[in-house]
Each structure stands twice: as C-alpha cells, then as structure tokens.
Amino acid sequence: MAELSILLLCACLAVLAMPIYLLSFLGIWEHFCEKFFFPYILEKICETHDRKSKPHKQELFRNLPNFTGASGELRLLEIGTGLGANFQFYPAGCKVTCTDVNLNFQRGLLRNMGKNQHLHYEHFLVAAGEDLHQVPSSSLDAVICTFVLCTVRSVDETLKEVLRVLRPGGAFYFLEHVAADPSSWKYFWQQVCFPTWKLIFCGCCLTREIWKNLEQAKFSELKLKHISIALPWTPIQPHIVGYAVK
Incomplete structure (x- = not known):
C-alpha cells in the first residue's frame, strides 16, 4: 500500500512538473535553471533558510580562530560559495578563497562581499x-561547505580533495541537509519529492546519508550532530552540523 501511495504521489508531482520535464528533454531547462531560475530561487529561499540556520552557524563557526595557522593568518576556502551567506560568520582578517561551479551568483556574491569588508x-x-x-x-587552515554536498557528483571524492588541501590539523566545517530516518514520514516525502526536486534544484539530492561519508573519511577527529531546521513545506528539515579535523 505504501509503495502504491508513493507511486501515485510521484505521478501527481510529475504531471505538475511536466513543463519542466519537457524543457529538460529538449535540453533547455538545465541552462535556464543554472543561469536564471536557480540563482533567483536560491536567493529567495536563502532569506528564510539563513534566518533559521543562523544560530547553528554562529555556534558552528565560533571556534574557527582556533585553527589559525603558524603564520598567524587564517586561510579558508569555501566550496560552493553561492551568494556568500557565510561571510558574516568568518573572523575579521581571515583570507578567503571562494569556489563555485555557477558564475551566475555573481551579483549576490558581490553584494555580500561589499557588506563583509572585514x-x-x-x-x-x-x-x-x-x-x-x-x-x-596542505595550504589551508579551514574548508567550509554548507548546503553543497547534496549536489556534488561524489561526496567521497569531495572529501578526499578537502583532506588534500587542508594542512595537518586543519578543519572541515559542514552544515548539510540529509536523509531522514527511513521509517519516518519525512523520508516518505523525500522519496516522493526526489525526482522533481532534483530537476528543479540543479541536482540537489534529498536522500544522501552524508554523515556516513564523513565517518568513513580519513579525518583524525569528527564532531557531528544531527539537528532539525524547521522549513515548512520542504523535505529538507533533517540536517547534520559539525567539523572534522585532518
């Protein structure tokens, strides 16, 4: 019965999203999504999500200065910088390298750079x-990754690169939405929404158990918590937050 319900709900969502599936079939949607839709919708969603996640980020990044290198400077790299929502939490004077695969966040990114001249x-x-x-x-004191591991092609390969670029004793900070408990209704809705959600949000995967990838990576220390960030009407409430030391 549950399997039938999932199939029916998936079918309903597929019908509602039919124009997007058609554009994807024609090879138009991916370009439109990357250049226009995703930067626009991300900025709108970020307003709510940033407000909800701010206390968790403040707590998460509180000990960033502890990983300052021997030179006295804190060098950090952010994977998937996007609009630069994390800049406000970084300590004054630290040197930031931004990375992203999508250049279309530039307007929002420059705006946040202007707001965070520390x-x-x-x-x-x-x-x-x-x-x-x-x-x-081994050139960085810290690597930051928030709400990005859901879209990378390979979580394991990304973590290998993180370990490579971090100096010994450097830290990887993360805050990611993850799969819910498989026995829960939240997981049920993640399964229902997954095909359409992934298409709309440029490959965002709802059901990754990212904590398992972190546990299996070769970090010397892992501080990880499972939390819930209340985002009504979305399937991305379960999250993990923490940091890992090389």
Whole structure:
C-alpha cells in the first residue's frame, strides 16, 4: 500500500512538473535553471533558510580562530560559495578563497562581499568540490561547505580533495541537509519529492546519508550532530552540523 501511495504521489508531482520535464528533454531547462531560475530561487529561499540556520552557524563557526595557522593568518576556502551567506560568520582578517561551479551568483556574491569588508578575498575559482586542483595541497587552515554536498557528483571524492588541501590539523566545517530516518514520514516525502526536486534544484539530492561519508573519511577527529531546521513545506528539515579535523 505504501509503495502504491508513493507511486501515485510521484505521478501527481510529475504531471505538475511536466513543463519542466519537457524543457529538460529538449535540453533547455538545465541552462535556464543554472543561469536564471536557480540563482533567483536560491536567493529567495536563502532569506528564510539563513534566518533559521543562523544560530547553528554562529555556534558552528565560533571556534574557527582556533585553527589559525603558524603564520598567524587564517586561510579558508569555501566550496560552493553561492551568494556568500557565510561571510558574516568568518573572523575579521581571515583570507578567503571562494569556489563555485555557477558564475551566475555573481551579483549576490558581490553584494555580500561589499557588506563583509572585514575579510580579505584572495581568489574566486570556478571549481567543483571533487576537483580543486588549482589549490595547493596542505595550504589551508579551514574548508567550509554548507548546503553543497547534496549536489556534488561524489561526496567521497569531495572529501578526499578537502583532506588534500587542508594542512595537518586543519578543519572541515559542514552544515548539510540529509536523509531522514527511513521509517519516518519525512523520508516518505523525500522519496516522493526526489525526482522533481532534483530537476528543479540543479541536482540537489534529498536522500544522501552524508554523515556516513564523513565517518568513513580519513579525518583524525569528527564532531557531528544531527539537528532539525524547521522549513515548512520542504523535505529538507533533517540536517547534520559539525567539523572534522585532518
């Protein structure tokens, strides 16, 4: 009965999203989504999500200065910088390298750079999390990744790159939405929404158990908590937050 319900709900969502599926079939949607729709909708969603996640981010990034390198400077890289929503939480004077695969966030990114002039912006790299070859090995004190591991092609390959670019003793900070408990209604809705959600939000995967990838990666220490961020009418309420030390 449950399987039948999922199929019926998936069918209903597919019908509602038929124009998007048609545009995708014609090869039009992906370009439109990346250039126009996703930057616009992300900025609107971020207003709510940033407000809900702010206390968690404040707590998460509180100990960032503890990972300042021997030079006395904190060098950090953010994977999937997007609109720069995290800049406000970084300590004054730290040197930031921004990376993203989508150049169409530029207007919002520049606006947030202007609001956060307590930081030194070193580079902007067009790069995916799985391929940070432009960044030297063991060159960073911290790597930041929030709401990005849901869209990377490979979580494991991304974490390998994180470990490569971090210096020994450096830290990887994360805040990600994840799969709900498989026995819960939340997981049921994630399964129902998944095909359409992934298409609309440029590959965002609702059912990744990212905490397992982190546990299996070769970090020397892992601080991880499961939390819930209340986002009504969305299937992305279960989250993980924490940091891992190389």
